[in-house]
Amino acid sequence: MIVLPPQTAVLEHMNPFEHPLATWLHQIECSGKLAIGDREAVLGLPYRLKQFDAGSYLIREGDLPNHCAVLTKGYAFRQKLTGSGSRQIMAVCIPGDAVDLQNIFLDVSDHSVQLLTQARVAEIPRDSLQDLVASRPAVAEAVITLTLIESSILREWVVNVGRRDSRARIAHILCEFAVRLEARGLIEDDGFELPMTQEQLADATGLTSVHVNRVLKTLEAEGLISRRRRHIRFNDWRALQDVGDFSRRYLHIDDHDTLAQTF
Amino acid sequence: MIVLPPQTAVLEHMNPFEHPLATWLHQIECSGKLAIGDREAVLGLPYRLKQFDAGSYLIREGDLPNHCAVLTKGYAFRQKLTGSGSRQIMAVCIPGDAVDLQNIFLDVSDHSVQLLTQARVAEIPRDSLQDLVASRPAVAEAVITLTLIESSILREWVVNVGRRDSRARIAHILCEFAVRLEARGLIEDDGFELPMTQEQLADATGLTSVHVNRVLKTLEAEGLISRRRRHIRFNDWRALQDVGDFSRRYLHIDDHDTLAQTF
DNA sequence: CGTTTAATTGAAAGCAGTCAAACTATGTGG
């Protein structure tokens, strides 16, 4: 576990890859026009850098956390267990996401967050974030906006799980990943690394791992995707979106569909 | 359509049922300690009162609304249509709910909101709400909190639709309604009026109306509930919660389970 | 290498969907 001293210096022309909160800040900046000093205030938040192994819990349902974690490297997912022991994954967090913004203002966590991969997070004290939001309206606005976008993604997950057949569900979630990763510059030329097992994919889509496997093989046999282990390549981006009933509107990302050029 | 002039007077000891935004304000007050003048600022928001028939759309997916609606009377639901034409309902709004807070900061609506019943709403200009949030940190905090609670409910819907069988899904949604309505004082002694058809219940649970009907009859035959038209009465509140795998934690309502005394 | 975890495949069973029709309540107009 690496612990760094609180970072308070103003970094004016810094490399985005230097500051752990840089990607998160970028999200905030995309969600609203910040005022003078806001940027520095965000980067000046105190934090502790920590590294965790895959499978670690960042929060558990019922916890009363006193900090918020921002993913700087690696992937995580939100999950809940039902009484009968099955699991539902309701969100995947990618690098740059604030993992538990909800804990700024809600006391008891209503779900768990678990790491998909080995990951690095910046833990920010709850108080500091509360103060930041209280003292800087533009940041508050951006935080609300980010929260609203997350809600929009959640609504689409309800649709995916509630009203699409297995083929469309898998296609849809693959499209969502691709677009979200692309917006963070995490897509390689030839596709992307799906950071989850077929069982986790099943828990995210409300299916069984056996069926996920069959669907993936079908999509591959139809020439829509290629797979090499967990690496997914889109052979027909347009067709996959059609199968998945996918439209990027709900992601509220301003960019154009640059994936159309990639694939 | 009734249009009232903007309300700006300070109402200190008013009857909660007099001001259209009173119930919403109550929610805000429950979500965080307001500062001096915040209360009056909320009640002083300009608004237009409108009345709509059941089935009317308050927002449609793709719209760019310039106001936010607060439900003062009646029920509404959020929905999306899939490419194949089926519908998924992902939230039910009850009196006192802000129907489209997301439109304060997101430009294009990612889903539609349709009325379940005849309803009355107070439409607040987008700008006024943006100003309110920008100038009053405690209100901003409360708005974030309300948004976070809505997200929590959405997460539970994903679980409901993704990982519970039909019996549990219906039981769960009935429990959720009861608790939410009870928190607004909308539960009668002998149960509550379900404001939706079995087809809408089906679209909310990812089932078909035929199957919803069978499940309701089963729950009734087992003595868990009684029905008279759409009036639902809980005969065994404890058992229904067990069947529905229901826990009120995700609703983030502070009160104790007063329904346990009622039923 | 042996061990463990994940992916793959086949056969059978089941929960919920589909289709179609009857029934009920409510409202409307003659």
Next chain:
DNA sequence: CCACATAGTTTGACTGCTTTCAATTAAACG
């Protein structure tokens, strides 16, 4: 007040998409 229209509920028979169960193969790891 009754005939009729409409919307919603109820029921039955049949189909099918996914699950379940079980076993095999492949990859990752110490």
